[in-house]
Amino acid sequence: MDTPIVSRRLPENINRIVSKFPEEVQEFFLEMISADRSLQTIANYAYDFALFFDFLQSRNKTIEQVDPILIKRFFRYIENGYERSVYVKLTKVDPQTGEKREEWIERKHFRENSRSGKQRKRASLRSLFRYLVKTHVLDRDPMEEYEDATLRSRSRQKVPVFLTREEALRLIQAISTYHEKKKRKNWLEARDLAIILMLLNTGMRVSELINLNINSIQTDGDLIRVMIIGKGGKERILKLNNKTVEALQEYLKQRPTPHDTKHQDALFLNKNLGRISRKAVSEVVKKYVREANLPPKAAAISPHKLRHTLATLLLANGENLRVVQEILGHSSIQTTQIYTHVINTEKDQALDRLEKLI
Incomplete structure (x- = not known):
């Protein structure tokens, strides 16, 4: 029917x-x-x-x-x-x-x-x-x-789960080690590396990633940028770093041509050569999290947690809160401020000083 x-x-x-x-x-x-x-x-x-x-x-x-x-x-x-x-x-x-x-x-x-x-x-x-x-x-x-x-439930602000820089590097490395073990290098390895690096280096949402088309990647001289359509149809354009550009170019070299014309413009394809889905991206991340043998906290990493990772690393590196808000496409800076709880170095220093007392 x-x-x-x-x-x-x-x-x-x-x-x-x-x-x-x-x-x-x-x-x-x-x-x-x-x-x-x-x-x-x-x-x-x-x-x-x-x-x-x-x-x-x-x-x-x-x-x-x-x-x-x-x-x-x-x-x-x-x-x-x-x-x-x-x-x-x-x-x-x-x-x-x-x-x-x-x-x-x-x-x-x-x-x-x-x-x-x-x-x-x-x-x-x-x-x-x-x-x-x-x-x-x-x-x-x-x-x-x-x-x-109705009784209001207590407001509990959970600290976002994220990867440290070392854990993020282990996740990236896990892609090549996984395929070496399988002894079957193909275009999916290039795709997965491009996906992980794109998520880690732009902080885009999964829904934004799967809706990318080939023409979402824009060249301006030596610069390569990605145009992202965010919530409410809001556009933002982000520069891609060299590692992400290299991974993306390698993937595009190997990317097969979809049989169905409606998927020909899709940037990231699934193994059946259709546009990749949210679930498929989630499975990609989970597969390499297991391969990297990350600690329990990091083992719960999902594609959205890679967005948390970028935000936390940027703020820990001293980047301006407003700039991070623009990169992530948050409509309110209050959403971005959640990440400042994670990188509050004063807490660490206070605990370090405690070591001298007890």
């Missing part, structure tokens, strides 16, 4: 999810598209709402019947984790005729409900109900009433 179309600007799998929502909720997604929200943000909202509407359906409730008590029960329901449905398109071949047929299947994944995940779901529902009140679908905002009656 063909994928129901809510908007041609949405991927097929997200269209399938959004098409199941009430029409007024589909309108909310069309508003998000008009406001140039990123596809990743829209996808996150779709997954959050799918979870919420599945819950409503299990209670035989409609969106008009939602009240603060029902919202509270929803958050209690997903408190310790939940199953999330995703749609995957598979190509099946008829063993007799050899005819290829595409088929959508639904897969369920259990997910932990992290603190950031809880915050995002609250923000998603908050945006939806505000929109429904503003468009006169609802008379009141049940999410607002729910939050007014």
